[in-house]
Amino acid sequence: MTEVTAQTQAPEGEAKGRFNRFDNPWLNPKLIWGVGILLGIILLGVLGRMLWNTELVFTGSTPLRLPPLGFENLRGQPGVADYPLGTDGAGRDLLALLIIGAPNTLMIGAVASLIGMTTGIVLGFSAGFIGGRVDDTIRILADVMITIPPLLILVVFQSVYGDVTLLLMAFLIAGFMWQSPTRLIRAQVLSMRESGYVKMAQLSGASTAHIMFREMMPNLIPYLFGSFIANATTAIVTAVGLEVLGLGPQRIPTLGRVIYDAINSGALIQNLWWWWGLPTALLALMFIALLLINLGLDEISNPRLRKI
Amino acid sequence: MFGIPSAYLVNRLVTFLLTVFIAATLIWLIPRFSPVDPAEIMLGRMASGGAFVEGADDILMQLRERFGLDDPWYVQYGKYLWSIITFDFGVSVASFPTPVWTLIAQALPWTLGLMILSIVITFIIGNALGAFMVWERTPKPWKVVIPSMMIFTSIPPILSGLLLMWIFSVKLRWFPLTGSYGLTVEPGWTWDFIQSVVHHGFLPALSIVIVTFGFWTLGMRGLMISVQGEDYVTLAKAKGLKPRYVLYKYMVRNAILPQITAFALKVGLLVSGQILVERIFSYNGMGKLLYDAILDQDFAVIQGVSYIIILMTAMSVFIVDLLYPLIDPRIRHSEAPA
Numbered sequence: 020m021t022e023v024t025a026q027t028q029a030p031e032g033e034a035k036g037r038f039n040r041f042d043n044p045w046l047n048p049k050l051i052w053g054v055g056i057l058l059g060i061i062l063l064g065v066l067g068r069m070l071w072n073t074e075l076v077f078t079g080s081t082p083l084r085l086p087p088l089g090f091e092n093l094r095g096q097p098g099v100a101d102y103p104l105g106t107d108g109a110g111r112d113l114l115a116l117l118i119i120g121a122p123n124t125l126m127i128g129a130v131a132s133l134i135g136m137t138t139g140i141v142l143g144f145s146a147g148f149i150g151g152r153v154d155d156t157i158r159i160l161a162d163v164m165i166t167i168p169p170l171l172i173l174v175v176f177q178s179v180y181g182d183v184t185l186l187l188m189a190f191l192i193a194g195f196m197w198q199s200p201t202r203l204i205r206a207q208v209l210s211m212r213e214s215g216y217v218k219m220a221q222l223s224g225a226s227t228a229h230i231m232f233r234e235m236m237p238n239l240i241p242y243l244f245g246s247f248i249a250n251a252t253t254a255i256v257t258a259v260g261l262e263v264l265g266l267g268p269q270r271i272p273t274l275g276r277v278i279y280d281a282i283n284s285g286a287l288i289q290n291l292w293w294w295w296g297l298p299t300a301l302l303a304l305m306f307i308a309l310l311l312i313n314l315g316l317d318e319i320s321n322p323r324l325r326k327i
Numbered sequence: 328m329f330g331i332p333s334a335y336l337v338n339r340l341v342t343f344l345l346t347v348f349i350a351a352t353l354i355w356l357i358p359r360f361s362p363v364d365p366a367e368i369m370l371g372r373m374a375s376g377g378a379f380v381e382g383a384d385d386i387l388m389q390l391r392e393r394f395g396l397d398d399p400w401y402v403q404y405g406k407y408l409w410s411i412i413t414f415d416f417g418v419s420v421a422s423f424p425t426p427v428w429t430l431i432a433q434a435l436p437w438t439l440g441l442m443i444l445s446i447v448i449t450f451i452i453g454n455a456l457g458a459f460m461v462w463e464r465t466p467k468p469w470k471v472v473i474p475s476m477m478i479f480t481s482i483p484p485i486l487s488g489l490l491l492m493w494i495f496s497v498k499l500r501w502f503p504l505t506g507s508y509g510l511t512v513e514p515g516w517t518w519d520f521i522q523s524v525v526h527h528g529f530l531p532a533l534s535i536v537i538v539t540f541g542f543w544t545l546g547m548r549g550l551m552i553s554v555q556g557e558d559y560v561t562l563a564k565a566k567g568l569k570p571r572y573v574l575y576k577y578m579v580r581n582a583i584l585p586q587i588t589a590f591a592l593k594v595g596l597l598v599s600g601q602i603l604v605e606r607i608f609s610y611n612g613m614g615k616l617l618y619d620a621i622l623d624q625d626f627a628v629i630q631g632v633s634y635i636i637i638l639m640t641a642m643s644v645f646i647v648d649l650l651y652p653l654i655d656p657r658i659r660h661s662e663a664p665a
Contacts, residue, residue: 159342172350172637174633175630178621178626252481263606290497295489302483310481
């Protein structure tokens with residue numbers, strides 16, 4: 020199965036030439052599995068919206084506390100095919116909640132991480148290239164901000180302002196996602212600046228923009244990917260944390276919000292395992308996929324790790 | 328001081344103070360961008376929630392004074408910074424005349440205890456597994472088992488906490504569901520109490536440990552791989568030293584140093600994760616205090632708890648930075664690292 024996925028996902032240009040197809044570092048099994056799981060979750064969101072009745076996320080649209088198909092709840096009610104993953108204590112269909120919630124959660128991670136990375140690239144390059152005061156300011160600021168846990172500042176923010184939209188939440192989290200790409204890129208730029216090919220480009224009169232984007236950027240790509248995934252993970256953890264504390268978007272279903280409702284209604288003690296368990300499992304799967312992608316990227320950029 | 332280069336010391340101290348200063352400023356600034364009077368919003372919320380509205384004028388006064396809304400901004404800011412240095416966060420609205428600091432002082436030991444315990448356990452287990460993953464004499468089965476344990480690494484502790492709680496507290500009933508000690512025991516240095524605390528703290532600690540040790544394992548693995556190829560390791564082996572001796576004294580001793588600095592990058596996430604674990608286990612720490620304050624819209628407590636946790640985080644990074652030169656003699660003899 021892995022092999023089939025591998026063949027379909029092989030980038031055309033890389034597979035040709037003098038390399039054996041199986042030597043291509045991008046055909047890393049961890050990377051492929053990670054991307055596969057993530058695509059599956061996205062597919063759940065996309066196909067689900069087309070095939071499933073998403074109106075069922077509204078309170079009171081289903082009977083209360085039905086178990087998933089094939090199980091029985093404490094009141095002896097069996098699961099029904101209309102609500103295959105069961106329903107929660109407020110009469111919402113869990114399948115519909117997962118279909119709407121999972122892409123929302125991924126979206127927050129992707130947007131926050133993308134903004135953070137873009138800022139990080141600009142700041143990291145500025146620090147590495149301009150040096151002096153600019154470098155000092157950016158470096159100290161990144162060192163300082165990396166210590167501050169985003170969760171707590173955002174708790175203060177959201178407890179004052181109340182309801183937020185998904186996008187605003189992503190922007191807020193992005194404010195804490197630029198530090199590690201900045202540090203990473205600054206360090207790489209500093210070491211690359213002394214390397215032969217950059218000196219060569221400078222001597223041949225290439226513009227700063229050319230050196231940045233044509234000479235340095237391609238070398239940074241594996242690091243950037245890795246940093247993007249790591250940041251997306253942190254952003255999702257932060258978002259879920261806020262949601263589980265009862266903050267975050269109040270009207271849009273998110274996985275964290277479902278868990279919050281479940282804990283607050285005592286779903287654990289009442290043995291309503293599907294209510295908290297399914298969103299938890301889906302989130303766990305999401306994090307495992309992100310980890311696999313990150314490990315795969317690590318092995319691609321650092322061949323020494325591949326031996327083991 | 329203790330042979331630590333003064334440039335390094337000053338650098339770290341400035342970073343520490345700046346961290347606390349920026350965090351405090353953010354906490355102060357955020358409510359002020361709100362278009363309406365923050366004191367009124369909070370009072371309105373309390374009233375609409377049917378909460379404590381008696382003595383509303385007093386509370387409004389207290390909140391207004393807290394924000395110092397009638398002074399020019401620099402006076403307000405100065406007063407705020409002073410109050411934060413003296414740990415005076417005002418009075419809790421939910422449990423009215425109790426100062427916020429009193430509430431924090433009750434919760435802090437629980438959080439610190441759980442945090443130190445879980446970090447120490449995680450650090451030891453994580454690094455040991457990372458070293459064994461690379462060591463050539465590790466038995467074969469372990470080399471399969473350890474990487475498969477890594478799968479938990481990325482899951483936030485709140486999810487593992489829910490799962491453990493369900494298995495061990497609800498299904499098996501081995502551990503209590505919530506709280507940090509039993510209702511029947513009297514707090515004090517008695518055997519019963521300590522037993523109860525350990526019994527209640529086991530699951531929260533475990534749910535943090537099983538998902539965070541992998542961070543150290545993965546880091547250690549990378550470092551061990553680079554150390555493995557060093558000449559001094561080859562020489563040590565060639566000299567015929569015992570393999571275990573080479574592992575501990577040559578490889579681990581050198582590989583573990585960057586791991587200690589990696590702590591600085593991770594501690595923020597660890598603390599946030601623990602706050603959430605405390606919330607789901609209703610553990611009597613800062614997490615529960617914060618969650619209750621969010622429910623009650625008790626802004627003074629939210630502000631105080633956030634500030635204290637950030638201060639704790641910054642302080643632990645600072646302490647690690649100070650310990651680092653003592654562990655790694657190379658820092659003591661060279662200039663401060665950038």
